[in-house]
Amino acid sequence: MASFKPTKIQVYPKLGEKVTQDTLYWKNYKAPVQIKEFGAVTNIDFSPVAPHNFAVTAFTRIHIYGPFSQEPVKSFTRFKDTAYCGRFRSDGQLLAAGCEDSVVRLFDVSGKVALRMFKGHTKAVHVTDFTSDRYQIVTGSDDYTCRLWDIPNATELSTYQEHTDYIRCGVTSKLNRDLFITGSYDHTLKVFDARVDKSVMTMDHGQPVESLLLYPSEGLLVSAGGRYVKVWDLLKGGQPLVSLKNHHKTVTCLSLSSNGQRLLSGSLDRHVKVYNTTNYKVVHNFDYAASILSLALAPDDESIVVGMTNGILSMKHRKSPEEAKETSGQPRRRPSYRVFVKGKNYVPKQDDYLVSKPVKQHLAKYDKQLKKFNVSKALDTALESWTRLRKPEITVAVVKELDRRGTLKNALAGRDEQGLSQLLNFLIGNLVDPRFAPVLVTAAEMILDIYQTVIGQSPVVDRQLLRLQELLEKEIDYQRDLLEVLGMLDTLFASSLPKKEVPCSAISRSNGMAQEEARPQLQAT
């Protein structure tokens, strides 16, 4: 007597992205912590010293958050108007910020009142930064000028009036105390040297420049503006190295991962993209709820902080190693080892009479019911909400098995309104899935055959049937479009391929491949 062969659940190939080291690394973050700020978050800056607090500039305030706190540990509220670009000095003690009212303020991180006020700009200051000698501040403003200030005296050291539009971004060199770079809406990047009174290098980005980033080695400069991210080689006199166009809206912010291997860019299209800095390919992608204005990575990539136009600050913290293991390994506590070896290691004594017990075959509930030919019950089991929603392939496999047994009609028939609407719900959810379509189309036809007499008796069922109809009509339109595209592609392939000695084989080969690619969609017809 052969044992019952359980229903085979088809394993479908997973669609979508491939799992790489990068996806594993960048997915290994906890669920984001979201904090609502008063306005759009324009800038985020991490303190270079431990415990790596970060300053968030939003509306008229700058909040400083601790690495794990959800409440600001400190806030600076003495701004008359919208604050911009709150940045830490390299020792983490001072913080400089621009403001809409053209005054640049310098704060002690532990104090509350501004230590210095630098007045001189005539319009809003969007860029502030400390030079690497820690005694000067570089600012860029909407009055097209950038200025260098001395901190101890609070005096202006020099002014550069080379840009012809708003200056919205800038960085200072960490290696040379005199070098700084600004980007402007006049599409240019300019490298200034404080020792001379004009720019030493100018590069044309082609779009209003929104963000700038220097590599730690300071040989390469990354600029973001429009939909482009461009990399420049400073050592070769500002030669453009590569131009990336992966976003479909303006790129607003840039960041570098702690080891310098990955570049992150945030954009108004609500995506953060991660590039590999050796080949500049996108290796990962984050989605956010709103347009992204600012982005920062904590040292060692411990957290990703993103500020958005709707004032939401999203913080993702890296999972600790044990947490990472927990999710991949054991979601639940299993019975202890003792349970499994219970009685297994017992050695029978010499005069024991051994009674062997047949190993009981474990069957799923629907299999047990199928074994007893309880077809309707088996379908009910397979349509239970958990299975139906989480593992639709099980439901489909049971439907297929019933069809093979020739009893699908019996199993589908004789259902009340609730049962029928459950069934129709499942169909609406999965009928157009190319993996399930061949099986479910048969089932759908049967359902319509069986229940056509009850149409009009229940508003719930009628509504669902209408939805099903709409779904199918839409699907048919899609298929028609796809076939048109396929025809166009075939023509293109046929004309673009060079003529070989045996032309027909070459053409037919491309035909075959094109159809291969399109097969998943075709199956749905």
Place this chain on the structure above:
Amino acid sequence: MVEHGDIRVVHRGGSKINFREPVITNDSSFLLCASGECVKVFSTSTEECIHDLRGHTDLVTGVLLKPSNHLQVYSCSADGTVRLWDFTDGILIKVQLDSCIVFAFTVPHPTLSVMHLLTKGKDEKLFQLVAVHLPQSGDQLVEARELSAVLSDVSSNPAAITIGRGGEYFASAKGLQLEVYFFRKQKSYRFSLKEGNKKGGRNTFTCVACHPKDDCIATGHEDGKIRLWRNFNHKKEYTYTTLHWHHSAVSSLRFTPEGTNLLSGGVESVLVQWRYNQESQRDFLPRLGAAITHITISPDGALFCTSHSDNKITIIQSCVKVSAVIQGLVKGESVRTDLMVDPRSKAMVLNGKPGHLQFYSLQRDKLLYNLDIVQQEYIHESGLQQFEVVKAAFDASGNWLATVEERKQKAAELELNLKLWEFDEQTQSFVLNTTISAPHEAQITAMCFCHAADSQTTMLVSTSKDGHFKAWQLATPARPSWSCDFVGAYHGLVPKCCCFSADGSLLAVSFQEVVTVWSPSSWELLTTLSQPPGAIRDLCFGRLSCSKYLLGTTASNLLCCWNLLTCSCKTNCILEHLHGHQPAAVFVFKPSEPRPLFSHKAVCSGKVTRAVFAPREDMLESCEESSQWLNCSQLYFLTQYMDLMTFITKAEEDRLMASSKQLVIDDSVAMTPFYLLLGKHRQQQQENQDTLSTLSAERTPLPQGSVAIKELLQTPAHVLPSTSFLCSMFVQSLLISESKHAEEEMESEKEEEDSEGEMESSTSRPREASLAGHATETAALALTKAQARELRRVKKLDHSWLSGLLDS
């Protein structure tokens, strides 16, 4: 076109064992069943076939234990004879001739010496039940003249006739009528059922069983009902109760010998055990594999035995537990996978049970195992569309097996699965590696592995009716799995068959009338060959010395042979004129020659559908040119009616006959594997000895003492003379013999055993000469009177074994 007289067509194994119900002997140790032209005796414990009872010249139609002697068995055959056998030894005791064709036995009458046979009456369409009185005669050949018809117009199904309690009455069912015939009253009662009730049930009788202790007849019906009839010796007041569990026709019914249980079986392949008088209590034995055709119960009730439609007999203990399965070659309606030979086990592979591939050992006529391809629960219901294995292919080393299964439903898409199986050394069976669902959009027409032995990659090519052929390649990342490597097509034509050359450097794919030759390494189309008219049906590359040839058959009965070096069609052979009047003929060609090497017309009735060359275990040394092609391999072919046949040469046949005879002679030795091993060795020894004896003709022929030794060993000790006496005789005889004999005495024990074997195997030699020589030798001794008397007694015992020992 030479007909070869010395090559004959023979049936080769695989005959039905489920044709008639088997018989279990009284001690439940043997099971006898009709199998083609012989009766097979199986052991119920080991499932092995112990021996065949051969002698009938036509299909055996029934087996029956002799009621008076439980060690003898009757068998009847369509050749019109009834034979009596001693089944423990396989000896034919008596042949009884009947004038008409016997179809089956019915249950024996317990008291009278009457045998009831189901025969075809004078009117060819009607079957009748005939009683034959067994003549009391000592002759081996008896002619039965006293035939008396008991019932005429009975069903052709032997299950529909049975004999009642104590042999008082017969019950026979045909159509919608049950007829009960009482011997004593010579009167029959007929009970009719209606055509069918309003629910559409069909009331036709299918089988009948009588209760052994009670007046009760159980009948099975087409609609799955079982009716228990009582009071049937009244015309009007009969009653019946109905039991219903089966959903389709009940094919067999049996009461246990004590009458406590009723067993029933049908298409559902579930054995149902009903308690008599407590019918609500039932035991089930589900999933027996295939529809039950017969149920048999051993006379002591300890064993049940069910025959199944897939040529299988299951032996079941009465506690409803399967204890053994005897499986014959499964024959479906057609072999959709071709006949193949597994390169590893040399077993023939074809599809058998639905969704399975069967591995059938040709040498041992035994089904090795069934490989479950579909791996789905089989639903036993007629009219249900099931998955079928339609194509299978082995790679050259037998490491990979590719199978295609398909299921076509009306108004639904074709379901197609391509499965690749890897041979697992540990379990010694194939393990599923990759399943590709919907590999093509239409049916797969052919499939073939790349045969190159040294190539790094394993490749499979499948052609389909969707106009493409696909190459599948084994990719080896962490876990090897198969994926599509190339999709090819040619002018949108439908490919029919494909074939790799022996070294794997070329792939030939036929598209209707055109053969395309591709290079598998670059997937370039190298050349096209065509030979209109007629689409190509089959393609094959030559091997070894003929590897430059590509052979193809076309729909217009043309055999084409292309030389691939010149790309020209070398030979055409039109077989049309041959096919016209000879429906079944087999031709054997050499690729390099246009004329057939061998042809055989009218090999069988019906068409020859499939054929395969199976390698032999040991090469045949035939020097005749005409039969040299059979030296390394044997050609097996399957006919339209699913008969497995083969060609056999005269020499081989003689050898087989000789070996079978030899087996009959020393049947006192158990047929153990050890014996077979030794027997082979002995045979060789004997051959050596034969050559030796011809060389040294002057030496006295070796005296054959095997019988004597046997006698010495087997005669009871109290009959033999005292050991001390024999010993002294023995030593004395040693003394007078030549010195070299004494030396040889020192040889190892093993050799002695061998020489004993030699003696045993050639008992037919005359031994008078050696006896005489021995007598003179002993007479030369001076003996006392008593010794001489004793000696005379011993001489009578035939002590040639002594001289045998001497000369060894």
